[in-house]
Amino acid sequence: MSTAVSPLAPKSLPTLPPVRGVRLATAEAGIRYKGRTDVLLAAFDEGTTVAGVFTKSRCPSAPVEWCRERLSGGSIRALVVNSGNANAFTGKNGRASTKLTAETTAKAAGCSEGEIFLSSTGVIGEPLDATKFSGVMDGLVANGSEDAWEAAARAIMTTDTFPKLATRTAEIGGVTVTLNGIAKGAGMIAPDMATMLSYVATDAAIAAPALQAALSDAVERSFNCVTIDGDTSTSDTLMAFATGKAGNATVTDAADPAFAAFRSALEDLLIELAQLVARDGEGARKFVTVEVAGAESDLSARRIAMSIANSPLVKTAVAGEDANWGRVVAAVGKAGEPADRDLLTISFGDIRVAHQGERDPAYDEAVTSAYMKNEEITIAVDIGLGSGKARVWTCDLTEGYIQINADYRS
Amino acid sequence: MSTAVSPLAPKSLPTLPPVRGVRLATAEAGIRYKGRTDVLLAAFDEGTTVAGVFTKSRCPSAPVEWCRERLSGGSIRALVVNSGNANAFTGKNGRASTKLTAETTAKAAGCSEGEIFLSSTGVIGEPLDATKFSGVMDGLVANGSEDAWEAAARAIMTTDTFPKLATRTAEIGGVTVTLNGIAKGAGMIAPDMATMLSYVATDAAIAAPALQAALSDAVERSFNCVTIDGDTSTSDTLMAFATGKAGNATVTDAADPAFAAFRSALEDLLIELAQLVARDGEGARKFVTVEVAGAESDLSARRIAMSIANSPLVKTAVAGEDANWGRVVAAVGKAGEPADRDLLTISFGDIRVAHQGERDPAYDEAVTSAYMKNEEITIAVDIGLGSGKARVWTCDLTEGYIQINADYRS
Numbered sequence: 001m002s003t004a005v006s007p008l009a010p011k012s013l014p015t016l017p018p019v020r021g022v023r024l025a026t027a028e029a030g031i032r033y034k035g036r037t038d039v040l041l042a043a044f045d046e047g048t049t050v051a052g053v054f055t056k057s058r059c060p061s062a063p064v065e066w067c068r069e070r071l072s073g074g075s076i077r078a079l080v081v082n083s084g085n086a087n088a089f090t091g092k093n094g095r096a097s098t099k100l101t102a103e104t105t106a107k108a109a110g111c112s113e114g115e116i117f118l119s120s121t122g123v124i125g126e127p128l129d130a131t132k133f134s135g136v137m138d139g140l141v142a143n144g145s146e147d148a149w150e151a152a153a154r155a156i157m158t159t160d161t162f163p164k165l166a167t168r169t170a171e172i173g174g175v176t177v178t179l180n181g182i183a184k185g186a187g188m189i190a191p192d193m194a195t196m197l198s199y200v201a202t203d204a205a206i207a208a209p210a211l212q213a214a215l216s217d218a219v220e221r222s223f224n225c226v227t228i229d230g231d232t233s234t235s236d237t238l239m240a241f242a243t244g245k246a247g248n249a250t251v252t253d254a255a256d257p258a259f260a261a262f263r264s265a266l267e268d269l270l271i272e273l274a275q276l277v278a279r280d281g282e283g284a285r286k287f288v289t290v291e292v293a294g295a296e297s298d299l300s301a302r303r304i305a306m307s308i309a310n311s312p313l314v315k316t317a318v319a320g321e322d323a324n325w326g327r328v329v330a331a332v333g334k335a336g337e338p339a340d341r342d343l344l345t346i347s348f349g350d351i352r353v354a355h356q357g358e359r360d361p362a363y364d365e366a367v368t369s370a371y372m373k374n375e376e377i378t379i380a381v382d383i384g385l386g387s388g389k390a391r392v393w394t395c396d397l398t399e400g401y402i403q404i405n406a407d408y409r410s
Numbered sequence: 411m412s413t414a415v416s417p418l419a420p421k422s423l424p425t426l427p428p429v430r431g432v433r434l435a436t437a438e439a440g441i442r443y444k445g446r447t448d449v450l451l452a453a454f455d456e457g458t459t460v461a462g463v464f465t466k467s468r469c470p471s472a473p474v475e476w477c478r479e480r481l482s483g484g485s486i487r488a489l490v491v492n493s494g495n496a497n498a499f500t501g502k503n504g505r506a507s508t509k510l511t512a513e514t515t516a517k518a519a520g521c522s523e524g525e526i527f528l529s530s531t532g533v534i535g536e537p538l539d540a541t542k543f544s545g546v547m548d549g550l551v552a553n554g555s556e557d558a559w560e561a562a563a564r565a566i567m568t569t570d571t572f573p574k575l576a577t578r579t580a581e582i583g584g585v586t587v588t589l590n591g592i593a594k595g596a597g598m599i600a601p602d603m604a605t606m607l608s609y610v611a612t613d614a615a616i617a618a619p620a621l622q623a624a625l626s627d628a629v630e631r632s633f634n635c636v637t638i639d640g641d642t643s644t645s646d647t648l649m650a651f652a653t654g655k656a657g658n659a660t661v662t663d664a665a666d667p668a669f670a671a672f673r674s675a676l677e678d679l680l681i682e683l684a685q686l687v688a689r690d691g692e693g694a695r696k697f698v699t700v701e702v703a704g705a706e707s708d709l710s711a712r713r714i715a716m717s718i719a720n721s722p723l724v725k726t727a728v729a730g731e732d733a734n735w736g737r738v739v740a741a742v743g744k745a746g747e748p749a750d751r752d753l754l755t756i757s758f759g760d761i762r763v764a765h766q767g768e769r770d771p772a773y774d775e776a777v778t779s780a781y782m783k784n785e786e787i788t789i790a791v792d793i794g795l796g797s798g799k800a801r802v803w804t805c806d807l808t809e810g811y812i813q814i815n816a817d818y819r820s
């Protein structure tokens with residue numbers, strides 16, 4: 001398996017400021033990897049609210065079930081994330097491991113199990129030996145730091161080739177608040193190796209229902225618009241935590257105008273993290289934006305965009321630097337959404353390659369081929385029927401994807 | 411691009427007997443390929459009935475539209491298939507090319523345009539120069555042979571690495587009839603290169619509506635159960651022709667008990683052809699059967715089976731000879747169909763690897779790994795909820811698929 005950093009990685013990592021009320025610590029629990037951290041503890045001050053969005057898989061992991069059951073409590077004191085083992089499809093053992101991890105954490109952190117949230121990512125179907133956390137938990141609680149964001153992002157990586165971090169600020173009622181986020185990919189939303197996990201912490205004071213509404217809304221235009229291979233993990237998790245230390249008047253209504261700037265910053269942060277996931281797609285060499293306009297509705301546009309972004313033939317064409325818009329037409333056609341071949345317009349970047357159901361009369365192979373050599377490619381489709389639009393992100397499909405995924409478990 | 415024959419190809423090609431009333435001829439029209447045949451003419455005696463099933467793409471090719479419009483006529487005198495250019499997404503030019511090809515053929519064959527059916531496969535979006543057919547059409551009509559089935563199967567190939575042929579016999583009211591079929595793949599149902607085309611001819615006497623009913627039914631358990639990459643072509647076409655020369659009493663009702671043996675033979679023939687398509691999937695090194703039982707309905711089982719068969723992560727695991735049943739669980743989970751993780755049973759071949767939501771206690775990595783080295787792999791899933799079942803076929807996903815598809819058009 002290649003360990004080279006993705007060519008699409010950002011040139012430098014951002015330095016994340018502290019978020020008051022959040023302390024981070026990492027350790028080597030030896031779950032699967034040797035010589036690297038594989039467990040993250042995020043400890044939160046009392047009064048921290050929590051929101052979450054989880055995989056739609058009908059076969060979710062034990063930690064996902066654990067989190068879902070505790071989300072209605074609305075408060076969190078500790079998050080434990082381990083990499084190396086997903087604790088998914090592990091039956092009763094999986095539930096026991098989850099319970100044991102929560103007990104160990106609650107005891108060390110001095111809080112109730114109901115305020116512990118858990119994530120696991122890594123191999124599926126292998127029993128997770130949760131006793132390995134016991135030896136490191138006291139140290140994790142004792143060593144929490146406000147400045148360990150990069151270490152946190154590194155501890156949750158599986159096949160990621162670079163850590164994913166982003167930060168924003170926003171104002172709520174004249175008070176500046178901070179939002180920090182971390183994420184891991186990498187074969188987006190793929191099972192035993194490529195679960196998508198992301199966590200956002202803010203010092204803003206936001207009641208849990210308002211935080212949940214803001215998160216659920218923003219995910220639609222960020223993480224739900226990125227795909228690597230169309231596979232959905234049993235463990236996908238996005239959570240947000242609000243410590244309330246910034247001193248703003250607590251937001252209780254997601255529709256409060258004073259909350260708008262925060263919501264915008266949250267969406268922007270999640271888009272950056274989602275794009276980082278696509279930039280680290282397994283084997284990715286090109287970052288692809290698919291824009292669909294003129295569909296009958298936004299939902300229809302999104303389905304068409306996803307059909308294009310998930311098409312192996314479109315993705316291999318991009319890998320081959322081939323402006324193969326015929327495959328884009330085919331992907332539109334198979335989406336099952338209203339579309340009329342003779343109204344389609346397709347562009348690669350600013351170059352219109354097809355119009356009204358046939359190749360653009362001005363089509364120039366040399367110009368288009370030169371565009372396809374770029375590291376960032378935009379495929380734009382106008383359906384010509386309505387005003388629905390969508391934008392999704394993906395990467396190309398290369399031999400590297402096959403190598404990584406044919407080799408992973410063995 | 412590799413030109414080696416798929417390792418999953420049959421050891422020898424069957425010799426197809428004549429089908430009375432069908433004459434075949436091939437030629438080099440020079441559409442795209444050099445030094446090989448690229449056009450097939452099948453001429454049928456008067457009185458031949460026709461049925462067809464076509465792509466569900468919302469953006470079908472011009473020849474597909476042509477055929478659909480003429481299917482209600484119920485009779486055929488000539489079929490023209492060219493490889494090298496799909497005449498898809500070619501707008502008005504595409505319709506003009508189709509019309510010109512039909513005119514040329516009708517004139518040479520001495521029949522009406524309404525009895526001409528057309529297919530094109532190859533690059534999408536490039537204008538098809540139909541005048542190239544003019545120079546070869548008289549020769550095609552003059553040189554028709556009852557014994558040119560293999561040549562016919564070769565002329566319609568694009569990236570196929572071997573020709574696909576199958577034959578059956580059946581009795582209708584005591585009269586033995588013959589069914590011959592040819593097909594081409596290869597990246598199943600993928601656009602500009604991998605359109606699936608298949609044609610079946612029989613000397614049985616069958617009215618067009620009964621032939622259509624039999625074909626539409628059989629396709630559900632044959633071609634609609636094979637997938638290479640989940641991509642759907644703009645040109646997929648399956649047609650059946652019945653010349654009536656065998657002398658049986660004409661079948662007018664698909665439910666006629668005398669028709670049952672024919673229908674069974676037809677389904678069997680189509681399954682063989684569909685499996686040949688999967689065996690020639692682009693880059694395929696392993697032939698995979700996915701069997702789902704215990705689903706809430708047959709339709710639900712089919713959707714789950716297709717979710718498994720289309721999962722890039724399952725397919726790369728098979729390529730890597732890795733019994734990664736965790737990815738199978740994930741594929742079940744993402745299908746969106748009723749499933750309960752803790753009721754799932756998963757087997758590779760006869761080896762039960764997972765049971766009741768966790769790894770089988772008797773799981774033996776060495777035994778399972780040895781099984782995965784086979785050229786033919788069966789993945790069986792019991793959902794444990796009902797009696798719905800389905801069986802689909804696919805192949806593994808290898809670096810060869812990427813190489814072929816990243817290189818094809820350029």
